[in-house]
Each structure stands twice: as structure tokens, then as C-alpha cells.
Amino acid sequence: MSVNYCGDFKQSYKDDMRVMQTPFIRICIFSFIVFLYAFPFLASTYVVSTVNVIGIAVIGALGINIVTGFTGQISLGQGAFLGVGAFACSYFMREWGIPFWVAMPMAGVFTAAVGMVFGIPSLRLKGLYLAIATLAAQFILEYLFLHMDMFTGGSNGVYFPSPEAGPVVFDTDQSMYYLIITVAIMAVVFATNLFRSKDGRAFVAVRDHYLSAEIMGIHLFRYRLLSFAVSSFYVGIAGSLWGAYTQYITPEHFTIHESINYLAMIIIGGLGSVLGSIYGAVFMTLLPQVLTVITSWAAHVLPSVGDLIMSIKEGIFGLIVILFLVFEPDGMAHRWSLIKAYWKLYPFSY
Amino acid sequence: MEFYIQLVVSGLVLGSIYALVALGFAIIYKSTGVVNFAQGEFLMIGAYFCFGMVVQFRVPWFWAFVLTLIFSIVLGLLVERLILRPMIGEPIISIIMVTIGLSSVLRSIVQAIWGTQIQVYNPPLFPDAPIQIAGMPVSQVYLWSFGLSLVLLVLFGLFFKYSKAGVAMRATAFSNQVALSMGISVKQIFALAWCIASVVSAIGGILIGNINGINSQLAHFGLKVFPAVILGGLDSILGAALGGIIIGVLENLSDGILKTLFGLQGIKEVAPFVILVVILMIKPYGLFGTEEIERV
Numbered sequence: 001m002s003v004n005y006c007g008d009f010k011q012s013y014k015d016d017m018r019v020m021q022t023p024f025i026r027i028c029i030f031s032f033i034v035f036l037y038a039f040p041f042l043a044s045t046y047v048v049s050t051v052n053v054i055g056i057a058v059i060g061a062l063g064i065n066i067v068t069g070f071t072g073q074i075s076l077g078q079g080a081f082l083g084v085g086a087f088a089c090s091y092f093m094r095e096w097g098i099p100f101w102v103a104m105p106m107a108g109v110f111t112a113a114v115g116m117v118f119g120i121p122s123l124r125l126k127g128l129y130l131a132i133a134t135l136a137a138q139f140i141l142e143y144l145f146l147h148m149d150m151f152t153g154g155s156n157g158v159y160f161p162s163p164e165a166g167p168v169v170f171d172t173d174q175s176m177y178y179l180i181i182t183v184a185i186m187a188v189v190f191a192t193n194l195f196r197s198k199d200g201r202a203f204v205a206v207r208d209h210y211l212s213a214e215i216m217g218i219h220l221f222r223y224r225l226l227s228f229a230v231s232s233f234y235v236g237i238a239g240s241l242w243g244a245y246t247q248y249i250t251p252e253h254f255t256i257h258e259s260i261n262y263l264a265m266i267i268i269g270g271l272g273s274v275l276g277s278i279y280g281a282v283f284m285t286l287l288p289q290v291l292t293v294i295t296s297w298a299a300h301v302l303p304s305v306g307d308l309i310m311s312i313k314e315g316i317f318g319l320i321v322i323l324f325l326v327f328e329p330d331g332m333a334h335r336w337s338l339i340k341a342y343w344k345l346y347p348f349s350y
Numbered sequence: 351m352e353f354y355i356q357l358v359v360s361g362l363v364l365g366s367i368y369a370l371v372a373l374g375f376a377i378i379y380k381s382t383g384v385v386n387f388a389q390g391e392f393l394m395i396g397a398y399f400c401f402g403m404v405v406q407f408r409v410p411w412f413w414a415f416v417l418t419l420i421f422s423i424v425l426g427l428l429v430e431r432l433i434l435r436p437m438i439g440e441p442i443i444s445i446i447m448v449t450i451g452l453s454s455v456l457r458s459i460v461q462a463i464w465g466t467q468i469q470v471y472n473p474p475l476f477p478d479a480p481i482q483i484a485g486m487p488v489s490q491v492y493l494w495s496f497g498l499s500l501v502l503l504v505l506f507g508l509f510f511k512y513s514k515a516g517v518a519m520r521a522t523a524f525s526n527q528v529a530l531s532m533g534i535s536v537k538q539i540f541a542l543a544w545c546i547a548s549v550v551s552a553i554g555g556i557l558i559g560n561i562n563g564i565n566s567q568l569a570h571f572g573l574k575v576f577p578a579v580i581l582g583g584l585d586s587i588l589g590a591a592l593g594g595i596i597i598g599v600l601e602n603l604s605d606g607i608l609k610t611l612f613g614l615q616g617i618k619e620v621a622p623f624v625i626l627v628v629i630l631m632i633k634p635y636g637l638f639g640t641e642e643i644e645r646v
Binding site: 132 | 385433436437440442443444446447448450451452453454455456457458459461462573576577580584614615616619620623624626627630631634
């Protein structure tokens with residue numbers, strides 16, 4: 001539901017499809033971007049590093065939202081695809097000496113190819129079966145990470161070279177911040193525009209009713225596979241950035257928990273919403289930090305309670321996901337639009 | 351040769367426990383259409399509850415067993431009423447996610463109470479001394495587990511075929527609306543399905559706990575169930591049972607063979623999922639599943 005300002009009417013479809021509907025929104029968005037770039041000068045290193053993790057999570061969450069939220073293909077293998085991207089990028093850089101700027105898109109393409117292989121079952125399978133197929137992909141890839149020592153260094157993991165641009169080496173939180181934020185903004189812009197295009201609308205049609213979509217002439221298999229590819233590309237990029245940020249990657253990071261984490265992000269944020277992916281990524285990245293603060297505070301006051309919260313941290317995640325699904329199934333993006341609508345019409349809501 | 355027979359035997363036992371858990375999974379899926387990712391946690395929490403009764407409170411095995419069953423019934427009812435009932439009519443991804451959330455909640459409850467170390471039942475449910483079968487020593491716990499699982503599977507098979515509640519469950523699985531108009535309380539059937547699933551999983555948990563000891567890794571059983579139910583056909587009770595046993599044997603055999611021939615480690619964890627992908631590619635609706643045919 002969107003509520004427009006008084007006197008704000010559209011005279012053409014082009015007007016109606018605009019991303020930035022009003023000058024006010026345009027100003028807000030551009031000043032937010034300026035703020036983002038000025039951010040490292042204002043905040044401490046710790047805050048910047050948190051925002052880095054959020055930025056990577058935004059890219060990954062956009063990826064899974066494209067396949068799950070927009071196209072309706074449930075994927076439980078995103079954690080492993082993240083790993084594919086990270087290990088591939090690291091391999092290209094270490095063994096072939098390719099600079100990061102080329103290796104990152106290459107890793108994205110490679111992840112897209114792997115994603116498409118596991119997306120092939122989507123030709124015949126849907127919903128639940130596909131979820132299970134991608135779950136299998138997760139476990140098989142995890143096994144490969146651990147046992148293909150040549151590419152992934154086995155359980156020890158491998159070192160990830162820092163990206164370089166001439167004299168600048170991206171190895172600090174501040175420098176990585178600019179890289180991550182730039183890529184994240186590009187990812188958001190591309191995703192927003194994707195869903196104003198023919199292919200993006202086809203994705204949504206496949207999700208809403210795949211039989212009707214096929215009747216309208218949408219090639220189901222092609223678009224399902226395409227959404228897997230685009231999504232995996234995003235996730236591969238996120239994986240590469242994660243590798244560049246942490247400088248060392250081990251298979252431990254790319255487990256089923258990571259997949260579930262990403263799925264939780266888009267459900268909490270809002271399925272099928274670009275903004276929702278961002279809200280979800282912010283929420284799910286900040287949540288553990290907040291929990292840590294609460295835990296340490298509780299440990300201070302009541303030591304036993306601190307231990308208890310420590311051991312049930314994962315359970316608190318689960319509980320929050322359940323509560324969101326039961327009470328706010330459309331996610332934070334939906335709630336936010338309701339709040340906006342309420343205040344726009346305040347005090348004369350109808 | 352004896353090595354392989356041992357593998358098959360332990361595979362059969364493992365498989366029969368998979369079959370129990372898969373049975374619970376299939377019952378829920380069949381009657382309520384919910385994919386339960388928390389099945390393994392039901393198994394784990396049942397095993398731990400029984401452990402708490404037997405070891406910590408020194409309750410005799412029989413009563414501990416009964417108490418565990420009652421606990422499982424209550425757990426099943428609570429989960430259905432509090433978490434799954436509000437989700438009726440929501441898209442499949444929300445339902446998958448809510449059971450995943452449930453699984454991590456249950457797991458952390460268990461960790462908060464019992465910690466993460468491996469625990470053993472003491473005293474064990476079955477005597478230690480192995481029995482000789484055709485010259486091969488087979489431990490009693492294997493025999494009992496296999497036997498008990500088979501008995502339960504047959505009992506539930508008969509329950510679904512002949513009892514009134516079983517027929518009502520099958521009717522609900524066929525169509526909620528038709529069942530409602532026939533005077534079947536669909537709510538009660540949903541609750542019953544969750545109870546049965548929780549109970550059979552808890553029994554599986556107690557059995558596997560007697561074989562390997564219990565720790566939080568038990569929850570992985572819930573994920574191993576997917577290959578079993580996919581092989582058998584998602585909505586088939588018989589298929590779930592058979593699929594469980596086949597996956598158990600295949601898992602053990604592939605592990606043993608690949609380890610001795612190629613020195614590959616840890617195949618056991620991944621083999622069922624490779625099998626799963628192969629099945630999905632060649633026969634997606636499994637051995638006994640209902641094939642959905644759609645044409646545009």
C-alpha cells in the first residue's frame with residue numbers, strides 16, 4: 001500500500017514507474033548516500049566494521065530475496081553459495097594472479113554457474129521439493145569445501161589476498177568500507193531496476209502463479225534458472241567481499257546456519273522487497289551484537305543468567321523468527337509502509 | 351565379507367530408526383501439509399528428557415519411558431497449538447522457516463538444561479551381552495531397536511488402514527475441506543498428527559541414545575530424514591518406512607566401501623544427500639509418492 005502526497009499525480013506510465021517518486025525522496029536518498037560515504041569519518045572503527053558486515057549481508061540478502069522472495073523458489077543453500085564465491089575468488093587471485101576487480105565478477109559468474117546446476121531440479125520440482133534439493137546442495141558443497149583441499153585448503157581454510165588498486169591496499173575497516181558500500185549500492189540499484197524490467201516482472205509472475213505465467217508466454221524453466229543465476233551471482237559477490245574483508249576463509253563460516261540466517265533476514269525484512277532485504281540484513285546483523293551487549297550486562301549483574309543467555313542465543317534467533325512469522329508475516333518493510341501511511345494521513349486516517 | 355554384513359546389520363538398525371523419524375515426518379506432511387524441519391529436535395528432546403528421568407532422577411526405565419511419551423504428547427500439542435495453528439494458510443516458505451526457528455529454540459532449550467557433552471544412559475535400557483546369530487555377535491540393543499521400530503511401523507500401518515482415527519487422518523490428508531464437511535475435526539487431526547510425530551521421534555531418540563549415547567548431534571537425524579522421505583515418496587507412510595531403512599543401509603555401505611577402497615573420509619554425512627539429489631533427478635516423487643501431473 002502506498003499513499004501519495006496531495007497533488008502528486010502521474011501523467012504517464014514512466015512517471016508512475018519512477019524509483020524516486022518525489023523530489024523529497026530524491027533528496028533523502030542522495031543525502032543518505034552522501035552520509036554513507038562520510039560515515040567512516042564520523043564513526044569509530046568498531047561501528048564501521050559492523051556496517052561492513054551489514055553491507056555484505058545486504059548484498060547476500062538481496063541475492064536470496066531475488067530467488068526466494070521474488071521468484072518463489074525456496075533456497076536453503078545460500079550459505080554454501082557464499083562459500084563458493086569466496087573460495088573461487090580466493091583461488092583465482094592466489095593461483096592465477098588475477099586482480100580482485102576481475103576475480104570478484106568471475107567468482108560471481110562461477111557461483112551463478114554452480115547455482116544453476118542446483119537450480120536445474122526446479123524444472124520439475126517446486127516449493128518443498130526444491131527446498132530439499134537446495135538443502136542437499138548445501139550439504140554436498142560443505143563436504144566439498146572440507147575435502148577438496150587443493151581449492152579450499154580443507155578444514156584449515158585459505159588465505160584471501162587483499163584487493164589492491166594502484167598504491168591503495170584495501171586491508172583496513174575504513175578502506176574496505178568504501179569498497180563494500182559501493183558494491184552494495186550498485187547491488188541495490190541493480191535489484192531495484194531489475195524489478196521494473198521485463199525479466200523482473202516475469203520473476204514475480206512465476207512466483208504469483210506459475211501456471212498463469214506460463215500461459216502468458218513466460219518460459220518457466222528459463223526464468224527459474226535465470227533467477228537462480230542472478231541470485232547466486234549476488235551471493236558469489238557477497239562471498240568474495242566477505243573473503244576480502246576477513247582475509248582468511250574457512251569452511252566453518254559457510255554452514256547451514258548461514259543459509260538459515262539469510263533466509264531469516266529476508267523473512268524478517270520482507271519477502272519480495274528490496275528495502276526489506278536491507279532492513280532484514282541490518283536487523284539480523286545487529287541482533288547478535290545487541291544480544292552480546294545484553295549478555296555481558298546480564299553477566300555483570302547475575303553471572304548465571306549471562307551463561308544461560310549465552311547458551312540460548314541461537315534459540316533467541318529462532319524465537320524472534322517465529323514471533324515475526326506469527327505476528328508480522330509480511331516483514332518489516334510492510335510494517336514500515338503501514339507506519340508511513342499512518343503518519344501521512346494523521347490525524348485524519350480513513 | 352563379515353565386515354560388510356556388520357555394515358548391513360548396523361545399517362538396518364540405523365535405518366529402522368530413520369524410518370521411525372521419517373514416519374513422524376510423513377504423518378505431519380500428509381495430514382497437515384507442513385514440512386517439519388524440527389523433527390530431529392523432537393528426537394533429541396525426547397532422548398534428553400528420558401535421560402533426565404533415568405539418570406538424573408533415577409526413575410525406573412518403564413516409568414521413564416511412559417513419562418517421556420506423555421512429555422512428547424504434550425510437546426506435540428503445544429507446538430501445534432502455539433506455533434503451527436496461526437500459520438495455517440501462510441505460504442510454504444513461512445512454514446518451513448517457522449519449523450526451522452522452532453528447531454533452534456528446542457535445541458537451545460536442550461543445551462541450556464543439559465549442556466553439549468555426550469551423555470549415556472546409565473543403566474542402559476537393554477543388557478550389554480551380545481547375542482550370537484548365525485555365528486555373528488549382534489548386540490542386544492541392535493536387535494531390540496530393530497524389533498521395536500518394526501513393531502511400531504506395523505502398528506502405525508494398521509492404525510492408518512483400519513482405525514477410525516487413522517481413516518479420518520487419511521481423509522484430512524486427501525482434502526481438508528471434504529474432511530470438514532464429513533464431520534471430521536481437522537483441528538483434532540492436526541493435533542493428533544503432531545503428537546504421533548513427536549512420540550515416534552522420541553522413541554527413536556531413546557533407541558539411538560542407547561546405541562550411541564546422546565548429544566546435540568542427534569538433531570542431525572532430522573535432516574537425514576529428508577533423503578528417506580524423498581526416496582519413499584513424501585506423502586507415503588509405507589514409503590517413509592522403507593526409504594528410511596534403505597537410506598540407513600546405503601549410508602553405512604557407501605561409507606564402508608568408499609573408506610576401504612578410496613580412503614575417503616566422512617562420506618557418511620553426505621552420502622544420503624547425494625542419493626537424494628539423484629532421486630530428485632530421476633524419480634522426483636519417490637517410490638510410492640503421489641505424482642502430481644500438471645499441464646498448461
